[in-house]
Amino acid sequence: MSKKSTRVEFACQALRRAIIEQALPPGTKLPEDELGARFAMSRTLVRAALAQLQSEGLVDAPPRRTATTAKPTLEEAREVFEVRRMLERDVVRLVIARWKPEFGAELEGHVREEETAHKAGDARVSGRLAGEFHVRLGQMSGNRLLRRYLGEVVSRCSLILALYGRPHSADCSVKEHREIVAALRGRNADAAIAVMEHHLGLVEHRALSDRGRDAQFDLGAVLSRYAEPLDGGGASKVTRLPRRKLGAAK
Amino acid sequence: MSKKSTRVEFACQALRRAIIEQALPPGTKLPEDELGARFAMSRTLVRAALAQLQSEGLVDAPPRRTATTAKPTLEEAREVFEVRRMLERDVVRLVIARWKPEFGAELEGHVREEETAHKAGDARVSGRLAGEFHVRLGQMSGNRLLRRYLGEVVSRCSLILALYGRPHSADCSVKEHREIVAALRGRNADAAIAVMEHHLGLVEHRALSDRGRDAQFDLGAVLSRYAEPLDGGGASKVTRLPRRKLGAAK
DNA sequence: TGGGATTTGTTCGTATGTATT
């Protein structure tokens, strides 16, 4: 609720976007000292930011180990999508119930943004905007808690896409989002929910159907299929933040 | 997810229960030093615990002010209940879909616990157990994220009850919970959802219908109805933790 | 409206516990 402080909120936003846009792949280390230097703030506030992101499921921060961007298991990923489908259904219901004429224009404007980002070839930004479309819907539900939960699962879905999914296809999402807007304009809750569920089904499919890629993260499953040890497939390597002299940000 | 540390988790649990059982009324100050002394841990970990509770909506921790137990507005309270109704509906669906015979016995056992606590006259414990009944259902949904969200809103509902509600009536909740268990055993989702919605409607009514009490926390509304200043109705007094020499816990 | 007391935010040094070699 009440922001712990603007600076903490700033760091959260920056990290959140970096994670969502896949600039910080799952498993990336996030040492407190380094983040503090980057954001010019004390570890006290860095910890607050990391705690916040941990509560959102974007960061793993075990007891005495350095925090990392989260690496949800395939099962957790499915659970996140399951909750997301439930929340989005209710969001559609509420948005239609509280529909205002300006909603249509706002959503259309957003989809146009997605479209231009897509045409500009910026896959990261268009992926982020695709998520933000749903968060805007959450906002329009008029329920701040629902909006928060939806924002959380949408972010986590982006993370999951980074882990298991094939590259984001802005093409599809723009088209599907237009269909959702049209369905909402119709003010028929059941019909709009059907469109939304169809869309989410496709998103989940894009995120989780690619059986070939997730396996590399499920060591047990890999070892049961291949007798020989892993020879370090490139994608399994953890990308580290570049080292940086502490205090240089002084 | 991964516990920040057992000690932090312990402090969280203790504070959570104290808040839920209304031992720490909304608005109670929670100074870091004092909590650290009580729980024999450094401010570092106390802050982690407070951050966690803040993310759960149980604690308010504005920038440079001392943390307090949360005082949600009436509007926020309604939003929490709205989300709760949505989540519980989905929980019922999932629990029925994944029903196992032992669920019935487990739930019945829990209701019996509620009953004995009620007969023992321990209103605080029976209020907590009433909440935990729903959290157990969340557990049975098999979706850990859903369980987390449900646990959060149930806790917040307890807080809201402390703020605005009339004293918890264990009598009703035991009876209503029995009805829910019976409906779940029937394995008819729509019927069970109807029973659950009925129950939640009553809970919300008990929590928010009592217009006389909430007003004291909505200063504007009070002043618009009464010209004379408040003369400190007993219930509006904030109970403080007893002062305590720091370091005494050494 | 001011002034003292309290409490958070910050930094540093040290210790302890993980990771890595």
Next chain:
DNA sequence: GAATACATACGAACAAATCCC
């Protein structure tokens, strides 16, 4: 498997902001 390097946890001390009288 042991030793080294590294990062978090802790305590104290200080400054700054806030609260309360």
